[in-house]
Amino acid sequence: MVVFPDTGVESMADGARDKGNGSTNRASEEAALSARLKGLGAKLGEAGRPKPDENDSRKYASDPQAMAKGFRLSTELVAGVIVGAIIGWVFDRLTGFSPWGLIVFLLLGFVAGVLNVMRAAGVVAPSKLPGGDADKM
Amino acid sequence: MADPIAQFQIKKIATLGTIGGHEIAFTNSALYMLIAVAGISLLMIGATTKRQLVPGRMQSVAELTYEFVADMLKSSAGNEGMKFFPLVFSLFTFILFANMIGLIPGTFTVTSHIIITVMMAMIVFLTVLGYGIYRNGAKFLKLFVPSGIPIVILPLIVMIELMSFLSRPLSHSVRLFANMLAGHITLKVFAGFVTMLGGIGALGWLVAVLPLSLTVALTALEFLVAFLQAYVFTILTCIYINDAIHPGH
Numbered sequence: 181m182v183v184f185p186d187t188g189v190e191s192m193a194d195g196a197r198d199k200g201n202g203s204t205n206r207a208s209e210e211a212a213l214s215a216r217l218k219g220l221g222a223k224l225g226e227a228g229r230p231k232p233d234e235n236d237s238r239k240y241a242s243d244p245q246a247m248a249k250g251f252r253l254s255t256e257l258v259a260g261v262i263v264g265a266i267i268g269w270v271f272d273r274l275t276g277f278s279p280w281g282l283i284v285f286l287l288l289g290f291v292a293g294v295l296n297v298m299r300a301a302g303v304v305a306p307s308k309l310p311g312g313d314a315d316k317m
Numbered sequence: 318m319a320d321p322i323a324q325f326q327i328k329k330i331a332t333l334g335t336i337g338g339h340e341i342a343f344t345n346s347a348l349y350m351l352i353a354v355a356g357i358s359l360l361m362i363g364a365t366t367k368r369q370l371v372p373g374r375m376q377s378v379a380e381l382t383y384e385f386v387a388d389m390l391k392s393s394a395g396n397e398g399m400k401f402f403p404l405v406f407s408l409f410t411f412i413l414f415a416n417m418i419g420l421i422p423g424t425f426t427v428t429s430h431i432i433i434t435v436m437m438a439m440i441v442f443l444t445v446l447g448y449g450i451y452r453n454g455a456k457f458l459k460l461f462v463p464s465g466i467p468i469v470i471l472p473l474i475v476m477i478e479l480m481s482f483l484s485r486p487l488s489h490s491v492r493l494f495a496n497m498l499a500g501h502i503t504l505k506v507f508a509g510f511v512t513m514l515g516g517i518g519a520l521g522w523l524v525a526v527l528p529l530s531l532t533v534a535l536t537a538l539e540f541l542v543a544f545l546q547a548y549v550f551t552i553l554t555c556i557y558i559n560d561a562i563h564p565g566h
Binding site: 247248251252254255256258259260262263264267285288289291292293295296299 | 476477478480481483484485487488491492495496541545546548549552553
């Protein structure tokens with residue numbers, strides 16, 4: 181799941197070399213080790229920052245989540261368009277603006293569908309929830 | 318070749334009476350719903366009768382299910398969302414059991430009928446709407462008014478947000494229904510190929526190995542889909558409930 185950056189591997193190799201050279205001085209070796217650990221920790225923290233709830237919600241089902249997202253995306257767009265069409269049709273029936281309701285609401289529905297998809301994919305932040313990151317799944 | 322749609326036919330088992338001239342019947346759909354509920358009850362009651370500190374097999378399964386759903390709800394809607402745990406847990410277990418029972422050959426898949434999935438999606442939708450308005454009052458309408466939008470295009474954005482909100486129950490229900498329907502039809506069609514090819518002769522039986530192996534593979538895929546669709550339905554329920562609790566602070 182976690183992909184170590186190349187630099188991390190490199191520094192690990194560096195550390196191993198250091199250990200080979202300065203095995204006489206135990207204190208400096210310990211200091212180098214702790215420094216290396218700190219650097220690695222910082223790097224890992226940097227890599228893991230975009231997903232703060234990772235260790236929480238991905239404990240199990242790391243695979244199903246990706247697939248679940250795919251299943252989600254497939255219907256979001258269609259749902260928006262269909263809802264637009266239904267509202268437009270009903271609007272036309274009620275008011276008698278014959279084609280215009282359908283045209284306008286179908287377009288609006290399409291836009292809403294695209295918005296749905298982008299929200300489900302996490303491209304657009306769920307605008308109404310500045311504090312919550314729920315829509316990321 | 319057997320009709321691939323025949324498996325979705327609603328058959329009357331017994332008539333319970335009439336209401337307003339309309340016949341109320343106990344159908345195979347109702348029977349399989351009862352079987353699903355009985356299965357869930359059996360699992361839960363069986364798990365909680367002994368209540369050991371070190372869980373047995375059944376208790377372990379029940380605890381896993383509980384923790385799975387509880388974690389999903391907590392991570393999406395926070396601790397306040399646990400108020401809705403009974404609803405979310407019921408939905409998850411019912412859909413999961415209905416999907417899984419439907420995969421047994423010869424059974425009826427309850428969730429392959431849109432009326433069932435729409436009903437479940439509407440329960441979620443109306444719960445979110447009702448609780449959102451009850452808890453937040455007029456502030457719930459902020460859900461449709463994103464902050465920081467110029468006043469000129471605000472009406473358009475509100476319309477789009479409103480439509481996005483209205484399309485939720487549709488996508489919520491159609492996804493489950495369509496996946497179950499399509500999966501079962503595909504299985505039936507490929508299984509039908511086996512017997513069709515078998516009718517040709519020895520060569521036909523040889524070629525029939527292909528659709529047969531595909532049917533086996535598809536069955537495995539359908540088990541995955543059956544679980545995933547229950548999972549997707551539940552996680553979306555959690556996300557919608559979160560909207561009802563925190564509509565744009």
